[in-house]
Amino acid sequence: MRISPEIDALITRLARLPGLGPRSARRAALALLQAPETRLQPLMGAMQQAAQTIQTCPECGNLDSCSPCSLCADPQRDGSVICVVESVGDLWALERAGMHRGRYQVLGGVLSALSGCGPEDLNLEGLMKHVEQGAVKEVILALGATVEGATTAHWLQEKLAPYPVIVSRLGHGVPMGGALDVLDEGTLAAAMSSRKAL
Amino acid sequence: MRISPEIDALITRLARLPGLGPRSARRAALALLQAPETRLQPLMGAMQQAAQTIQTCPECGNLDSCSPCSLCADPQRDGSVICVVESVGDLWALERAGMHRGRYQVLGGVLSALSGCGPEDLNLEGLMKHVEQGAVKEVILALGATVEGATTAHWLQEKLAPYPVIVSRLGHGVPMGGALDVLDEGTLAAAMSSRKAL
Numbered sequence A, B: 001m002r003i004s005p006e007i008d009a010l011i012t013r014l015a016r017l018p019g020l021g022p023r024s025a026r027r028a029a030l031a032l033l034q035a036p037e038t039r040l041q042p043l044m045g046a047m048q049q050a051a052q053t054i055q056t057c058p059e060c061g062n063l064d065s066c067s068p069c070s071l072c073a074d075p076q077r078d079g080s081v082i083c084v085v086e087s088v089g090d091l092w093a094l095e096r097a098g099m100h101r102g103r104y105q106v107l108g109g110v111l112s113a114l115s116g117c118g119p120e121d122l123n124l125e126g127l128m129k130h131v132e133q134g135a136v137k138e139v140i141l142a143l144g145a146t147v148e149g150a151t152t153a154h155w156l157q158e159k160l161a162p163y164p165v166i167v168s169r170l171g172h173g174v175p176m177g178g179a180l181d182v183l184d185e186g187t188l189a190a191a192m193s194s195r196k197a198l
Helices: A005-015 A022-034 A036-053 A088-097 A125-132 A147-160 A185-193 B005-015 B022-034 B036-053 B088-097 B125-132 B147-160 B185-193
Strands: A078-085 A102-106 A138-141 A166-169 B078-085 B102-106 B138-141 B166-169
Touching: A005 A022, A005 B036, A022 A036, A022 B036, A022 B088, A036 B005, A036 B022, A036 B036, A078 A088, A078 A125, A088 A102, A088 B022, A138 A147, A147 A166, B005 B022, B022 B036, B078 B088, B078 B125, B088 B102, B138 B147, B147 B166
Parallel strands: A078 A102, A078 A138, A138 A166, B078 B102, B078 B138, B138 B166
Antiparallel strands: none
């Protein structure tokens, strides 16, 4: 098929985004090209703006247009409770839940032999600095309930053991809105052992 | 949640692409921002390039970086057989099938009272010009098997009736790889009536 190389390049680039395959990338490219003024230009503008302003927070690893990020700079947030997450996406998810009023530490990965991510690849500087200064009361390990997440949580727990900080992890159990019969045994076992008296 | 307005704008713009919702737009934005050099910049470059070069072909309505488009300009393609499609996406799909060696006419829509698309909104100039010049032997109506597609096909058939051109439509029947028990009655009825002796 004779498709112009410019369109082809656009499709290829779009197809590399998570959640888009070759098929949906074609649809997206077409939608952009058919509406240059209302879709293509505004998206390009938003990308340009983001590329120019967004940076990684040197304190916690969050992405923001100010440095340090608005979470680290917010005096209302409790700097003595630090929530450790794998990625900025996890940070966003927890912020949507709105339960954590402390600060964050974005590791940028979890320990994994497969992907070759070792302790030296984790962004821990900010956290360890605050812990060593004695400014931290609690570290919440909000890592995924995967082998890598559990390994990382265990390693961090040992690393934090010498300091007088409470190390906690997220509760496991039945997801809200979840039906029991579709849940795996691991989740149900965790839910049983973390049951609460009414 | 305090998310920077630049990231928010990027997510909003990405979420307007077909196939992406708010959730996948967040993932895509994050993927772009976390890899500015390998994802954000190349995609921006591809969009810029496309925005500068891609135009609608004045002959057939296709999108291409040259004008007339490479299909209209190709002397190898049979200008006496014109395939009428609703959108550039349909043209791409037919080109992938590789069975049509003639030219195209992209209508840019189908007749629809709901969306307010009337005969004057259809891009028919190129087709009618060629038909009036007597340069066209066959017009293939490759429109969707929907009410709007069928209405448009019927209307076009009447419009082309005064001219000595064969008007055809795509065959209906069982899709390749399709199981019979999941097909609707309409498709099966069409497949029965278009059965072929072996």
